[in-house]
Amino acid sequence: DxxxxxxxxxxxxxxxxxxxxxxxxxxxxNVMYWYQQKSSQAxxxxxxxxxxxxxxxxxxxxNFQSRRPNTSFCFLDIRSPGxxxxxxxxxxxxxxxxxxxxxxxxxxxxLLVL
Amino acid sequence: xxxxxxxxxxxxxxxxxxxTINCTYTATGYPSLFWYVQYPGEGLQLLLKATKADDKxxxxxxxxxxxxxxxxxxxxxxxxxxxxxAVYFCALSDGSSNTGKLIFGQGTTLQVKx
Numbered sequence: 001d002x003x004x005x006x007x008x009x010x011x012x013x014x015x016x017x018x019x020x021x022x023x024x025x026x027x028x029x030n031v032m033y034w035y036q037q038k039s040s041q042a043x044x045x046x047x048x049x050x051x052x053x054x055x056x057x058x059x060x061x062x063n064f065q066s067r068r069p070n071t072s073f074c075f076l077d078i079r080s081p082g083x084x085x086x087x088x089x090x091x092x093x094x095x096x097x098x099x100x101x102x103x104x105x106x107x108x109x110x111l112l113v114l
Numbered sequence: 115x116x117x118x119x120x121x122x123x124x125x126x127x128x129x130x131x132x133x134t135i136n137c138t139y140t141a142t143g144y145p146s147l148f149w150y151v152q153y154p155g156e157g158l159q160l161l162l163k164a165t166k167a168d169d170k171x172x173x174x175x176x177x178x179x180x181x182x183x184x185x186x187x188x189x190x191x192x193x194x195x196x197x198x199x200a201v202y203f204c205a206l207s208d209g210s211s212n213t214g215k216l217i218f219g220q221g222t223t224l225q226v227k228x
Contacts, residue, residue: 006157031214042203042218043158055213090157097214099146099207100165105157 003027004106006091012112013081021076021109023091029104031097032074034066035090037108043090049074050097078111086113116141116208120219123201127194127226135189135222137178137204145206147171147180147187148216152201161189161202199226 005024013019023032031050035043047056049068063085065077078085088110092103121136139147146165150158162171167182176191187204204219 004157033214040221042220043216044218045215048213048215050213092158094214099214101207101214102148102160102163103214103216105150105159107157110155 004091004093004104006089006106006109008109009107010110010112012114013078014114015083016080019078019081019111021078021089021091021111023074023076023106024072025091025093025104026072027093027095027104028071029093029095030071031094031101032068033092033094033103034074034076035092037088037090039087046076048097081111081113083113086111116145116206116217118204118206118217118219120202120204120222123221123223125222125224127224129196129226129228130193131226133189133191133194133198133224135202135204135224137187137189137219139185139187139204139206141185141206141208143208144182145208147178148205148207149176149178149187149189150203150205150218152203152221154200158203194224194226196226196228199224 007022033048034046037043046060068074088108091106094101094103148163149161162173164171164180170179201221205216
């Protein structure tokens with residue numbers, strides 16, 4: 001089945017130690033999104049790629065970076081994780097960026113910062 | 115700016131009870147509206163959507179009608195089951211941004227007891 005896959009499902013890192021989260025998709029969608037969801041809160045968009053074009057949200061901290069080496073994969077890099085970065089990170093994809101498009105979410109990676 | 119407001123939870127119901135979760139929105143233009151469901155420890159799954167006024171989205175016994183005059187998209191189900199216990203997010207996608215960005219409500223936790 002076509003799907004959005006995130007690895008790992010759980011990630012533990014140390015304060016200040018760089019960490020990379022991975023997302024892959026078999027849907028061949030053009031757009032890939034990264035959301036941050038803190039406990040009991042709504043998901044918040046960090047950035048997205050439309051093909052190779054990177055679009056950062058204005059309030060996304062510089063500590064967060066992303067790479068999309070090809071259509072299928074997208075990575076979220078946190079350069080120096082702080083305790084406040086502990087959250088669920090959700091990857092989503094959509095065929096296009098039009099407002100009618102449905103976003104398909106992966107299962108998420110839960111990040112714990114010690 | 116664009117925003118989504120949902121009724122606060124948790125909502126606790128007995129099995130086979132009628133469910134309503136209220137959702138209202140503020141948006142420029144004509145957004146698409148979505149309901150996503152999140153089961154414990156998992157990512158978001160699309161439940162239903164509507165892309166224009168008076169559209170009704172439906173899936174798995176859930177329904178919601180896009181009401182432009184009241185800027186609402188209330189979720190309803192005639193008879194809930196224990197397996198419906200989850201967090202429900204209302205969201206909008208505003209075409210003016212041309213990014214497909216989803217704006218989520220704060221989520222409503224539904225607990226269904228046998």
